[in-house]
Amino acid sequence: MKSESSNKIKLGAFITLGLAVLIAGVYFIGEKQQLFRSTFRISGVFKDVAGLQAGNNVRFSGINVGTVENISIISDSAVNVVVIVDEATRKYIRKDAIASIGSEGLMGNKILIINPGLGLKKGIEDNDRIATEQPIDMDDVLLSLKTTIDNASILSSDLAKITKSIEAGKGTIGKLIMDETLARNFDSAIVSLKVGSNGMRLLMADAQGSFARNFDSTFINLKEASAGFKILMDKAKSSWMLWGF
Amino acid sequence: MQQVEPINPPVERIPESTNISIRVSLLSKFFLEVASFSLFMLRFFKEVFKPPYEFNELLKQCFLIGYKSLPLIGITGFIIGLVLTIQSRPTLAKFGAVSWLPAMVGVSIIREIGPVISALIFAGKVGSGIGAELASMKVTEQIDAMQVSWTNPFKYLVVSRVLAATLMLPLLVIFSDAIGLFGSFVGVNLKDHVSFYLFFSQIFQSLEFKDLLPAITKTFFFGFAIGLIGSYTGYNSNKGTEGVGEAANTAVVFSSLMVFIIDMLAVQITSLMQS
Helix, strand or coil, X not given: CHHHHHHHHHHHHHHHHHHHHXXXXXXXXXXXXXXXXXXEEEXXXXXXXXXXXXXXXXXXXXXXXXXXXXXXXXXXXEEEEEEEEEHHHHHHCXXXXXXXXXXXXXXXXXXXXXXXXXXXXXXCCCCEEEEECCCCCHHHHHXXXXXXHHHHHHHHHHHHHHHHHHXXXXXXXXXXXXXXXXXXXXXXXXXXXXXXXXXXXHHHHHHHHHHHHHHHHHHHHHHHHHHHXXXXXXXXXXXXXXXXX | CCCCCCCCCCCCCCCXXXXXXXXXXXXXXXXXXXXXXXXXXXXXXXXXXXXXXXXXXXXXXXXXXXXXXXXXXXXXXXXXXXXXXXXXXXXXHHCCCHHHXXXXXXXXXXXXXXXXXXXXXXXXXXXXXXXXXXXXXXXCCHHHHHHHCCCCHHHHHHHHXXXXXXXXXXXXXXXXXXXXXXXXXXXXXXXXXXXXXXXXXXXXXXXXXXXXXXXXHHHHHHHHHHHHHHHHHHHCCCCXXXXXXXXXXXXXXXXHHHHHHHHHHHHHHHHHHHC
16 A cells, blocks of 8 residues: 555656656747747848748847747738847847848858847837848859859969960060070179179279379369469458559 | 389469468458457547546556656667767768757757657557556456456556556656757767757757647657557457467557557648648
8 A cells, every 4th residue: 555655656756757847848948939038029021031931030139039920922022021029139129220131050040130220210119110131142142153263263274374385485474484595694694794893893993092182182272272362352452443442 | 114203292382262362361350450459449439438437547557657667768768869969970070060969969859769769668668568468367367357347357457558658658758858868968078068058058949849749749649559559469369378478579569660650640740730
């Protein structure tokens, strides 16, 4: 009898614990989907949602703040996306916020990103419609990448041709690099320049000596001339012919 | 001149008419089993709602089938979580997506591996146990004795066991999932250093109700099928002691097969409902 009662207690504990684990699981999943929080709805119209699905995350400043609730086509070129956002973030989202569609990494799920506005407008209200930015289409990226690769291919082919021409000694650069005659001429030009500069140096040295001597004698002459001129002027001053000046 | 007897006499061919009759007999046996099983299931649904209710026997069976199976299912769940994480890591590492490991393993365990592996272990332990127990009771004429003593053996033996299996397997799967996720956490931390909070946060971030609820719902059907097949094979065993082993064996084989069939149907129904 005691054993039976003990078994029932164990069974009761087993069932309670199992249900507690289930409830905890349900709570945590619901918590991540904002089910047990106060939320508000906003929407945006996109031309193309690029695979965004109901249930995908909504990010604001890199933080998960909500989930995509509903996606519906409203015309041939417009898709309405309704998102549920945590009430606590309402004060940070302005009416001029812009929604865009991004991706969680290269292979990850699509996410809706709310970029904060300039902060010039009022805070967002329930059921407001915010502006949107079209998502970057991977096909466009690949097309652009293909053009870049094509250009790179042309460039590399041209570069190969130029390298081949240079190697063959064609053109100015080819001759400059590959022609030995040019190098030899250049060498001899340098040697000539060296000889010329030596001669010039000697010439300058000679010229410097004679110049100094001439300069000296010029100054002596000048000095003598100025002394003679002074005497002449003194005599002129004492002459009766220049009285009154 | 004396004729020499051939060393290997030609095998006598079975006449075509006999072959056909064997096939017809096998087919009719199969249909007979299907009809018998269907009637057995109908009787279960008739008896389950009809008083008197065997609550004490139900609780006893819940204890034996559920509580006593927890260590086996828990250990299996832990190993599955650990091994799945260790085996998946190199593939994800090739793509530089190791950070996706908790999410990937979490979804795999909750959606598929936890329920199916637990159900198979449950079929091996409980299905064979029910089959062998009821078959041995049948062989030793205990079931007949119950009938004589005005006790409804079907209600007392079959209904309680099938109900216990139906109710206990979902609980065991919940435990198995939780322990499996813990095993995965240990597996992740063998190579990386991920905090308990971050690990479970990543798992719950990737899970949705559409992952959890269909997975738990199908385990009720797994449990029901295992309990019913085990009870059917045991209750209808009639080959003496030899039949006890056969009943246990048949219970495991058919329960396991039924688990996969129900799983396939559950996946189809879930995907149809979600599309």
